Amino acid sequence: MDKAEFGKYFTNIFQDGFIMLSIGLGHDLGLFKVMCEAKEPISSKEVAKKLDFKERYTREWLSTMVAASIIKQDRDSNLYKVPEQYKEIIMTNMGFAPALFSVGMRAKAVKETFKKDGPYGINFNGEEGADFFQWFDGYRTLICDETVDKKILPLLDQQGAVSKLKSGIKVLDLGCGTGNYVTAFAQRFPKSTFIGLDYSEVSLKRCNESKQEKALTNVTFTKCDAHNLPDEWAESFDYVFVYDVLHDLPNPHKALGQIYKVLKKDGFFSLIEIGFHSNPVDNADDKGAALYYGVSTFICLQSSMSEEPHIGYGACWGKENIEKALLDANFKINAKSSLIDIDKEAFFFCTK
Known part of the structure; x- marks a missing residue:
C-alpha cells in the first residue's frame, strides 16, 4: 500500500x-x-x-x-x-460485538501486564471475570446449535463417533465454560453421560442454571483444574471434548497429558482451537488473525500468563504448533480430519 x-x-x-x-x-x-x-x-x-x-x-x-x-x-x-x-x-x-465492553473493563489492568515489574496476567476471577462470562454465555448461546449441528457433528460422524454417542458413552468436556456445548450434546444424545469441567465458580453456576432450564439428567458439572485431573478418572472416558480452551491454560502440555490419562485406550479426543498459522508472518494481511491476536492480548494470553509456568501461547499459537503438541503428548491424529478448518478454527480428531 x-x-x-x-x-x-x-x-x-x-x-x-x-x-x-x-x-x-x-x-x-x-x-x-x-x-x-x-x-x-x-x-x-x-x-x-x-x-x-x-x-x-x-x-x-x-x-x-x-x-x-x-x-x-x-x-x-x-x-x-x-x-x-x-x-x-x-x-x-452480532453476539461477538459486546466483547468490546467486557475487554474494555480490563484495559487498565492489561496495560500493567506489559510492564516488566507488572503482573504476569489476569485470570477469569473477580468482577471482570463475571462480566466476561455473561458476554461469553450470550455469544455462545447464539452460535452453539448451528456450530454443533452443521460443523462439529458432521466431522465427528466422519470418524464414526456420532453412532457411539447415540448408543451411549461417557464424555468429558474439559474447560466447559458456561456449558453451552456440553448441554447441547447432552440434549442430542440422551443415552450418553456427560461431565462438564471448569475451574470458574461463576461459569459453573451458569452451567447448573442451564441444566435446570433444559431439564437435563445426563450431565453433571464439577470444579477442577485441567492440569490435575483426579487419578480415579484414569482411562474412564470414551470421549474428551475440548473447544477453544487449551490456549487459555498456563500449561497446555500438562493438560494434554491429563487428557491422555483419563481417556480410555479405545477412546477418542476432539480438539478445536483457533486455526491460524504458528508463524505470525504467515498471518499477515489477515484481519481475522488480527482480531484474534487482539482478543488474545486482552483475554487468552492474559489467562495463560496468569499462573506458572507462564507459557503464554495465546489464541494464535497456531495449527502447526498445536499438531506438534498433540504428537508430543503421544496422541495419534486421524489422517482424514487431522486438520479441518471450521471458519477460522482447526479441528483435530485424536486417538491413543
Whole structure:
C-alpha cells in the first residue's frame, strides 16, 4: 500500500471499531431484535416505544446502522427496515460485538501486564471475570446449535463417533465454560453421560442454571483444574471434548497429558482451537488473525500468563504448533480430519 491507501485503510479500522461498539449496544439493548422482528418498515418512535427508550438515542443508533449499511432507511417516509436476507446473519453473529465492553473493563489492568515489574496476567476471577462470562454465555448461546449441528457433528460422524454417542458413552468436556456445548450434546444424545469441567465458580453456576432450564439428567458439572485431573478418572472416558480452551491454560502440555490419562485406550479426543498459522508472518494481511491476536492480548494470553509456568501461547499459537503438541503428548491424529478448518478454527480428531 502507498501512503494514501494506508491512510484510508488505517482510518477504516477506527470506523469499524466504533461501528462494532454500536452493534454491541444493539445486541445488549434489544434494538436488533426489535428491528429484525418487525414485519414492516418502522419509525424511530415506534422502536423507542417498544423498548421504553428515549427516541433521540434510538434515532442516533439507527442512523449509525444506516450509515454502516446494516439497516435501510426510506428517504421519503424516514422509516427503517432490516433487509430480510440480513436478519439471520445479524441475529446469529452480532453476539461477538459486546466483547468490546467486557475487554474494555480490563484495559487498565492489561496495560500493567506489559510492564516488566507488572503482573504476569489476569485470570477469569473477580468482577471482570463475571462480566466476561455473561458476554461469553450470550455469544455462545447464539452460535452453539448451528456450530454443533452443521460443523462439529458432521466431522465427528466422519470418524464414526456420532453412532457411539447415540448408543451411549461417557464424555468429558474439559474447560466447559458456561456449558453451552456440553448441554447441547447432552440434549442430542440422551443415552450418553456427560461431565462438564471448569475451574470458574461463576461459569459453573451458569452451567447448573442451564441444566435446570433444559431439564437435563445426563450431565453433571464439577470444579477442577485441567492440569490435575483426579487419578480415579484414569482411562474412564470414551470421549474428551475440548473447544477453544487449551490456549487459555498456563500449561497446555500438562493438560494434554491429563487428557491422555483419563481417556480410555479405545477412546477418542476432539480438539478445536483457533486455526491460524504458528508463524505470525504467515498471518499477515489477515484481519481475522488480527482480531484474534487482539482478543488474545486482552483475554487468552492474559489467562495463560496468569499462573506458572507462564507459557503464554495465546489464541494464535497456531495449527502447526498445536499438531506438534498433540504428537508430543503421544496422541495419534486421524489422517482424514487431522486438520479441518471450521471458519477460522482447526479441528483435530485424536486417538491413543
